[in-house]
Amino acid sequence: MIDVSEVGAGGGSLIWRDGAGHLKVGPHSAGARPGPACYGRGGTAPTVTDANVVLGYLSPEAIAGGTVPIDADAARRALASVSDGRDLEDLAYGVVQLAATTMMRAVKAVTTFRGRDPRDFTLFAFGGGGGLYAADLARALGIRRVVVPPAAGVFSAVGLLFADLELALSRGFLCRLAAAPAAEVTDMFEELEAAAVAELKVERRRVEMERRIDVRYAGQAFELSVAVTQKSGAPDFAEVGRRFDAEHEATYGHRLPPEHPKEIVALRLAARVPPERPPTLDAEKLLAAARRAPESRRQVYFGGLGRHDTAVIGRADLSAEPRQGPLVIEEYEGTSVVPPDCTARLDGYGNVVIEIG
Incomplete structure (x- = not known):
C-alpha cells in the first residue's frame, strides 16, 4: 500500500468566482476534452494551464515537443472572463499561488500534521506540471x-517498471508487549511468510520479508506499526518498545513514561519480490x-x-x-x-x- 495525498489542482482545474466574488481554483476540471482554452479544442473556460501560458511559464507556441499547439490569445481571453478588471498577469500569478496553496495543504497533511517538519526534507517534483x-x-x-x-x-x-511486487499480510494478536509469547509470535510470523510465498508463487529465496508489529499504549484506540528485529532467534520486544516510543513522540509530540504498559494489536508482514532484471x-x-x-x-x-x-x-x-x-x-x-x-x-x-x- 502506498500512502497518497491527492491534490485537486491540475492543469485542467477551472478558475472561477464564487457568489461573493472570490477567486477559486478547482476542484472541477475542463477535462481532456475540451481541455484548457489555450489548447484550441473548443474550451472557453479559464484553467490553471491558461494562467501558466499568460505568465510565460508555458510556451505560447507549443508544448510536448511541439505536438500540442498553444493559442496564447485564447488563454488571455479566457482569463479575462474572470479578471474583474484586474491585470491579467497579476490574476494569473494569483491563480498559481492558489494552486500552490492547495498543494501545500496536501504536503502538510503528510508532514506537519504527522509531526514531521517539512524543512527537514527535499521536495521531489514530478508530473507534467x-x-x-x-x-x-x-x-x-x-x-x-x-x-x-x-x-x-x-x-x-x-516507477511501475522499477517497482517490487509486494504483498501485505496481517493477523490480529492482542497481548501486553512485556508479556508477549516469543515462540507463538515467531510461529505466526512464519505462517504469514509461508502464506505470502504461496500467494506470490515465487521461490522463497527471491522474497524479502519485513516483520512489523502494531503497538499502542494501553488505553489507546489507535496504534503505530514498528519494525521487528531478532535477538537470539526471537523477536526483540524491548527494541520494539523503544522504537514505538520514538515513533509515538515523532508522530504525536510526546511519549508516556516507561512504566506505562504497551499492547500488541496485530502482526504484519510485507513480502517483496524485486524484479529479476530491473531496468536502468x-x-x-x-x-x-x-x-x-x-x-x-x-x-x-x-x-x-x-x-x-x-x-x-x-x-x-x-x-x-x-x-x-x-x-x-x-x-x-x-x-x-x-x-x-x-x-x-x-x-x-x-x-x-x-x-x-
Missing part, C-alpha cells in the same frame, strides 16, 4: 531544495535524448519579483555548476520554472536540483 509550482511550494514550506527527476512527466509509469536509467542517455533547440528567451512574470527576460533551456543545457535563475526548463513531458532568486544545476543522476533563494 510539478516543476511549474515546486519552487513556490518549497519556499512556502521552508524547504530549501527541489529535485526534478529525469522523465518527471511519466514518473509514475517509470542511464543519465547520459537521458540527457542526450533531452537535447533541444538552441536556447531561446521569453518574458516571464514572477509576481512580486516582476517581469523578467528569461532563458528557456533544456535539462541537458544545465551542468553541475549552479545556474542563476530565472530559467524555464522545457522538456517533452514537462516544464520546470526556476525563479530569479533561485539556482538550478544537474546532479550525477541527471536530476535537476533547484536551490531556493
Whole structure:
C-alpha cells in the first residue's frame, strides 16, 4: 500500500468566482476534452494551464515537443472572463499561488500534521506540471531544495517498471508487549511468510520479508506499526518498545513514561519480490535524448519579483555548476520554472536540483 495525498489542482482545474466574488481554483476540471482554452479544442473556460501560458511559464507556441499547439490569445481571453478588471498577469500569478496553496495543504497533511517538519526534507517534483509550482511550494514550506527527476512527466509509469511486487499480510494478536509469547509470535510470523510465498508463487529465496508489529499504549484506540528485529532467534520486544516510543513522540509530540504498559494489536508482514532484471536509467542517455533547440528567451512574470527576460533551456543545457535563475526548463513531458532568486544545476543522476533563494 502506498500512502497518497491527492491534490485537486491540475492543469485542467477551472478558475472561477464564487457568489461573493472570490477567486477559486478547482476542484472541477475542463477535462481532456475540451481541455484548457489555450489548447484550441473548443474550451472557453479559464484553467490553471491558461494562467501558466499568460505568465510565460508555458510556451505560447507549443508544448510536448511541439505536438500540442498553444493559442496564447485564447488563454488571455479566457482569463479575462474572470479578471474583474484586474491585470491579467497579476490574476494569473494569483491563480498559481492558489494552486500552490492547495498543494501545500496536501504536503502538510503528510508532514506537519504527522509531526514531521517539512524543512527537514527535499521536495521531489514530478508530473507534467510539478516543476511549474515546486519552487513556490518549497519556499512556502521552508524547504530549501527541489529535485526534478529525469522523465518527471511519466514518473509514475517509470516507477511501475522499477517497482517490487509486494504483498501485505496481517493477523490480529492482542497481548501486553512485556508479556508477549516469543515462540507463538515467531510461529505466526512464519505462517504469514509461508502464506505470502504461496500467494506470490515465487521461490522463497527471491522474497524479502519485513516483520512489523502494531503497538499502542494501553488505553489507546489507535496504534503505530514498528519494525521487528531478532535477538537470539526471537523477536526483540524491548527494541520494539523503544522504537514505538520514538515513533509515538515523532508522530504525536510526546511519549508516556516507561512504566506505562504497551499492547500488541496485530502482526504484519510485507513480502517483496524485486524484479529479476530491473531496468536502468542511464543519465547520459537521458540527457542526450533531452537535447533541444538552441536556447531561446521569453518574458516571464514572477509576481512580486516582476517581469523578467528569461532563458528557456533544456535539462541537458544545465551542468553541475549552479545556474542563476530565472530559467524555464522545457522538456517533452514537462516544464520546470526556476525563479530569479533561485539556482538550478544537474546532479550525477541527471536530476535537476533547484536551490531556493
